[in-house]
Amino acid sequence: MNVYEKIVANIGRKKMHMTLIDPATSGVEGSAKIAREAERAGTDFLLIGGSTHLTISHMDESARSIKKETDLPIIIFPGSSSMFTKLADAIFFMSLLNSRDREFIMDHQVKAARIVRESGIESISMGYIIFEPGMTVGKVGKANLIGRGESELAVSYALTAELLGMSMVYLEAGSGAPEHISKDIIHDVKKHVTIPVIVGGGIKGANEAVEIVRAGADIIVTGTVAERTTDIYSSLKSIIDSIR
Ligand code: 1GP
Numbered sequence: 001m002n003v004y005e006k007i008v009a010n011i012g013r014k015k016m017h018m019t020l021i022d023p024a025t026s027g028v029e030g031s032a033k034i035a036r037e038a039e040r041a042g043t044d045f046l047l048i049g050g051s052t053h054l055t056i057s058h059m060d061e062s063a064r065s066i067k068k069e070t071d072l073p074i075i076i077f078p079g080s081s082s083m084f085t086k087l088a089d090a091i092f093f094m095s096l097l098n099s100r101d102r103e104f105i106m107d108h109q110v111k112a113a114r115i116v117r118e119s120g121i122e123s124i125s126m127g128y129i130i131f132e133p134g135m136t137v138g139k140v141g142k143a144n145l146i147g148r149g150e151s152e153l154a155v156s157y158a159l160t161a162e163l164l165g166m167s168m169v170y171l172e173a174g175s176g177a178p179e180h181i182s183k184d185i186i187h188d189v190k191k192h193v194t195i196p197v198i199v200g201g202g203i204k205g206a207n208e209a210v211e212i213v214r215a216g217a218d219i220i221v222t223g224t225v226a227e228r229t230t231d232i233y234s235s236l237k238s239i240i241d242s243i244r
Pocket of ligand 1: 174176177202
């Protein structure tokens with residue numbers, strides 16, 4: 001089973017958790033430690049990437065050290081065309097649909113397409129949509145942020161992802177956001193699309209995680225929680241246990 005088939009096999013049966021590891025923030029050793037503790041806590045997939053630029057050699061080094069610690073599938077979550085490593089199991093080949101800058105909608109993708117295909121790595125197409133407050137990724141990605149009350153617009157973007165043939169849609173509030181995306185938006189998006197819905201940004205604990213999966217998210221992503229806690233295992237375990 002490839003990574004996407006594993007994700008799809010769980011839809012409607014089990015809510016999934018992805019741990020985002022940003023090697024630019026956590027370093028090589030720190031990334032490996034988060035991976036090890038996240039696996040112990042029961043996370044389903046590891047995402048590596050973020051909005052800060054990372055070279056291929058940095059990505060390779062981080063992926064290598066993570067692979068020593070865990071057998072979990074690693075998915076690249078790229079912030080630019082150079083954020084790539086052949087050591088990952090898959091890449092989210094994503095387009096920032098509500099960017100004002102075509103670089104994030106299509107140009108990075110055009111630059112990376114041949115490399116991705118020639119590497120033989122699994123590519124999972126994804127529509128990426130950024131909501132208020134957007135944080136760093138909203139600024140770097142020049143997003144026309146969708147407001148907390150703009151449910152109809154959110155549904156239109158998510159449907160656009162599906163109708164363009166994308167395999168997944170990611171609703172992002174931005175890493176470290178004080179508040180996650182509103183329940184109403186998640187509920188409305190889930191009602192209208194058939195592709196898996198990922199929600200991330202600002203999920204700090206079990207209560208928020210439960211609220212988000214009850215609203216309809218198939219997968220939640222957390223990143224900052226593991227970077228800021230002194231007990232990665234317990235912090236992630238309480239979130240992951242709450243959504244099962
Ligand atoms: C960022 O959605 C992810 O792309 C994770 O956000 O760091 O706030 O958990 P947090």
